[in-house]
């Protein structure tokens with residue numbers, strides 16, 4: 001199908017994009033186009049204007065300082081997967097980016113577009129939740145920081161206000177003694193996560209000093225599995241303690257998504273299985 005007709009603008013700066021968004025009420029930003037354009041062709045979205053942000057240099061690139069990363073909203077999945085800086089201080093993010101879609105999707109799709117689109121099956125939201133990332137937004141009224149746990153509000157709904165752009169993602173990576181693992185049960189056609197689990201574990205003196213677990217795809221927004229985290233923190237990570245922590249995840253998924261691909265009950269079960277495997281791998285990486 002063809003999309004409905006629309007006007008096209010190419011913004012040269014964040015300020016110009018914000019101004020165009022304000023001026024054209026039914027407009028949408030265009031980044032990689034890999035979620036928006038299919039939705040337009042299916043007439044699920046019919047914006048009257050597209051504001052192309054692809055040429056805004058301020059939104060591009062990945063900056064690293066020690067273990068801190070600032071990833072521009074226009075960084076593509078391919079750039080993040082291949083970035084030496086991301087692979088060094090935050091390998092879980094590079095690995096997850098490398099598992100998104102196919103080569104074409106990874107070469108065009110951007111981290112900003114993925115987060116703003118807020119598909120429950122997307123991979124970044126889950127990983128960034130486990131990483132306690134902070135998102136930066138800008139609009140006509142200035143800039144603000146949004147903790148990732150406050151960003152996702154519902155399916156395809158975020159905390160971004162009308163006229164705001166996502167500009168970058170900030171996070172602190174991890175070093176020796178900490179391991180991270182993201183695992184997903186991928187949809188065979190798209191690679192989206194039917195369920196995805198991110199686990200980051202710090203092991204010191206044989207015990208878990210800190211444990212972060214996030215689950216995506218099972219509910220409308222990704223969730224932190226706090227009961228599982230608490231269960232494993234301070235414990236020696238062996239098969240028993242990891243299985244016990246993972247078993248607590250099912251209770252956290254109170255309203256699972258059920259659709260043609262997987263029932264809610266199946267997603268809940270998958271989350272527990274993937275959490276056990278992701279925690280086991282994260283612990284092995286922390287010890288290596």
Ligand code: FAD
Nearest residue numbers: 029031032033034035036101109110113116123166191192
């Ligand atoms: P666009 O499509 O350009 O925009 C998406 C939405 O975000 C639009 O509403 C747009 O207005 C808004 N937007 C874009 N940039 C900004 C910004 N900076 N600030 C505010 N709003 C903005 N994703 C996964 O996570 N895992 C997968 O396995 C996966 N597989 C895929 C397979 C296929 C075949 C396809 C087509 C897509 C797949 N995706 C997957 C989605 C893909 O990652 C998209 O690239 C991503 O969801 C959207 O990024 P984009 O840059 O293409 O955004």
